Amino acid sequence: MKVVPKTEEVRLDPTTKTLDRSKAENEINQPDKNALEMALQLKQKHGGDVVLLSMGPPFFEPYLRLGIAMGADDAILLSDRAFAGADTYPTSYTIATAVKKIGHFDLVMCGEESSDASTGQVPPGIAEWLGIPQVTYVSRIDIAGSTARAKRTIKGGYEVVEAPLPLLASIELGCNSPRFPDFRRKRWAEKEFKLTVWTSAELGVDPNKIGLKGSHTVVDELIELPKPFRKRERITGSSEEEALQVIHRIKEALSA
Amino acid sequence: MQASPEVTQFKGVWAYLEQSSGRFESVAYELLGKAQELSEKLSTNVTGVILGHNVSGLAEEAIQFGADQVLIADSPVLAQYTTEAFANTLGELAMQRKPEILLLGATHDGRDLAGRLAVRLNTGLTAHAVRVEIEHDTNLLVCGVPGFGGSIIAMCKCPKSRPQMATIRPGILPIPRRNPERKGTVEIVPVKQSEMRTKVVERSVKEGIDITKAEIVVVAGRGAESCLDAVRKLADSMGGVIGVTRPLADKGLMPRDHQVGSTGYAVSPKVAIVFGASGAAHFVSGIRDAKTVITVNKDPEAAIHDYADYSVVDDVSSLLPLLISKFGGISR
Numbered sequence: 143m144k145v146v147p148k149t150e151e152v153r154l155d156p157t158t159k160t161l162d163r164s165k166a167e168n169e170i171n172q173p174d175k176n177a178l179e180m181a182l183q184l185k186q187k188h189g190g191d192v193v194l195l196s197m198g199p200p201f202f203e204p205y206l207r208l209g210i211a212m213g214a215d216d217a218i219l220l221s222d223r224a225f226a227g228a229d230t231y232p233t234s235y236t237i238a239t240a241v242k243k244i245g246h247f248d249l250v251m252c253g254e255e256s257s258d259a260s261t262g263q264v265p266p267g268i269a270e271w272l273g274i275p276q277v278t279y280v281s282r283i284d285i286a287g288s289t290a291r292a293k294r295t296i297k298g299g300y301e302v303v304e305a306p307l308p309l310l311a312s313i314e315l316g317c318n319s320p321r322f323p324d325f326r327r328k329r330w331a332e333k334e335f336k337l338t339v340w341t342s343a344e345l346g347v348d349p350n351k352i353g354l355k356g357s358h359t360v361v362d363e364l365i366e367l368p369k370p371f372r373k374r375e376r377i378t379g380s381s382e383e384e385a386l387q388v389i390h391r392i393k394e395a396l397s398a
Numbered sequence: 399m400q401a402s403p404e405v406t407q408f409k410g411v412w413a414y415l416e417q418s419s420g421r422f423e424s425v426a427y428e429l430l431g432k433a434q435e436l437s438e439k440l441s442t443n444v445t446g447v448i449l450g451h452n453v454s455g456l457a458e459e460a461i462q463f464g465a466d467q468v469l470i471a472d473s474p475v476l477a478q479y480t481t482e483a484f485a486n487t488l489g490e491l492a493m494q495r496k497p498e499i500l501l502l503g504a505t506h507d508g509r510d511l512a513g514r515l516a517v518r519l520n521t522g523l524t525a526h527a528v529r530v531e532i533e534h535d536t537n538l539l540v541c542g543v544p545g546f547g548g549s550i551i552a553m554c555k556c557p558k559s560r561p562q563m564a565t566i567r568p569g570i571l572p573i574p575r576r577n578p579e580r581k582g583t584v585e586i587v588p589v590k591q592s593e594m595r596t597k598v599v600e601r602s603v604k605e606g607i608d609i610t611k612a613e614i615v616v617v618a619g620r621g622a623e624s625c626l627d628a629v630r631k632l633a634d635s636m637g638g639v640i641g642v643t644r645p646l647a648d649k650g651l652m653p654r655d656h657q658v659g660s661t662g663y664a665v666s667p668k669v670a671i672v673f674g675a676s677g678a679a680h681f682v683s684g685i686r687d688a689k690t691v692i693t694v695n696k697d698p699e700a701a702i703h704d705y706a707d708y709s710v711v712d713d714v715s716s717l718l719p720l721l722i723s724k725f726g727g728i729s730r
Binding site: 259265394 | 478514522523524542546552555595598599600644647653683690705713724
């Protein structure tokens with residue numbers, strides 16, 4: 143699970159050329175919510191526990207508690223200054239190390255991508271570190287015994303992939319409707335639930351493979367794409383007149 | 399991150415040429431064009447890598463569009479995309495032959511493969527780049543990666559690890575010209591036939607439409623959901639294609655190949671006509687390259703009007719039938 147700033151509210155500071163998230167409200171990355179909802183549905187059907195795992199600073203905590211309120215059984219936050227500045231390589235490594243530490247698991251589920259960097263690279267990376275099969279862009283999972291069938295969105299349609307558990311699945315945004323937190327559980331999640339926090343020492347990660355140090359890519363600079371010039375002309379009149387003007391502009395555009 | 403001492407041993411620009419049913423994905427051509435440009439700057443060659451079954455016929459196509467060398471991995475285990483078979487094959491090739499740059503298209507399969515391969519190869523990967531350049535003084539690959547719905551671009555580099563990997567957003571780069579006189583070498587590489595853990599048991603695809611190449615795109619947003627048929631009819635009558643915003647694709651009202659926006663496709667038509675979209679950043683980034691944008695939304699305050707050349711504040715459902723009937727009488 144990742145906590146991200148609301149996309150529309152992030153600005154690029156023109157002088158420092160760094161991201162200004164200060165005015166942006168945070169939220170659980172939307173596809174992660176779809177992943178959690180799918181996990182909860184699978185739990186309802188097959189039993190088992192749903193554990194939330196997140197790598198981030200302490201302010202992630204209330205969002206993990208929200209996930210618990212939705213129905214997850216446990217939540218672990220991987221939080222350490224040493225994790226900061228990570229690109230997708232150390233991020234997937236850190237999370238995979240935590241999965242190994244948790245021990246037995248059947249499914250690792252992730253949102254297909256995060257709405258900030260939108261790389262979608264962490265889920266396949268985790269699967270590679272764990273040496274397990276992966277299915278990405280999944281809209282549905284059915285389990286029979288120790289085999290999963292995942293419906294995967296591909297160009298022009300879908301495919302169904304059969305794979306043995308344990309499996310990593312990245313879940314498509316919008317494939318289900320994430321449930322609202324249960325009111326009473328929410329109070330318990332906020333006040334009583336004991337959230338686990340693991341530092342890099344507790345996790346036992348290789349210090350050269352985490353955070354900024356473990357990153358292979360660097361960001362040179364950030365550019366705000368200039369808004370393309372648009373005429374912003376209003377077409378007015380009766381609906382009939384508007385329709386004729388629109389058609390005129392279409393023809394004009396096509397002959398340009 | 400310690401610089402690997404063998405960085406200088408990595409040479410060549412590789413383009414993973416995604417194909418399905420014996421035809422290249424559009425992005426494969428786009429990658430070849432960019433690979434040519436990069437290889438010229440680096441004084442090196444372009445290698446096109448093709449994985450599949452019964453695909454050796456594509457070698458000539460790859461050469462004509464820019465590959466100096468083509469590596470073909472042809473095997474029944476590669477007949478349909480699976481992460482395991484493709485990552486094993488491409489990973490092994492990359493480890494043996496050491497390219498300095500490896501480009502893939504940022505399609506679903508491309509991203510699935512690249513994400514896994516980057517960890518396997520212990521290297522850096524930049525995602526769905528919209529700009530790809532060689533930095534003048536360092537000869538490093540620099541990629542512009544959009545984030546936050548597409549409005550902010552991060553210029554990323556992979557200074558010390560090889561190959562420098564990048565997935566490139568389809569529809570951004572131009573398709574190069576075919577040169578039937580071009581010559582190149584073809585090498586068929588062996589493929590290990592090991593037991594695969596995953597298998598594709600069902601597949602349902604309709605002949606996809608490539609909205610990124612259309613001259614006219616007519617988009618339906620949530621405000622036009624109830625008139626989707628009319629939007630389609632208008633698109634058909636103009637010889638254009640229909641696009642939808644994310645929420646409509648999520649509902650399954652149109653297949654994903656019609657989805658316009660940062661998590662869908664970027665279109666660059668001569669004209670985009672947008673019905674009932676509010677103007678969210680994620681969507682708007684998909685139409686920024688349209689030459690002319692015309693929007694219809696009954697909300698005068700809708701952000702979409704700021705991204706339009708011509709905007710109409712009116713009911714989508716009243717305007718559409720008028721447009722259909724009046725356009726019908728006009729020939730293009």
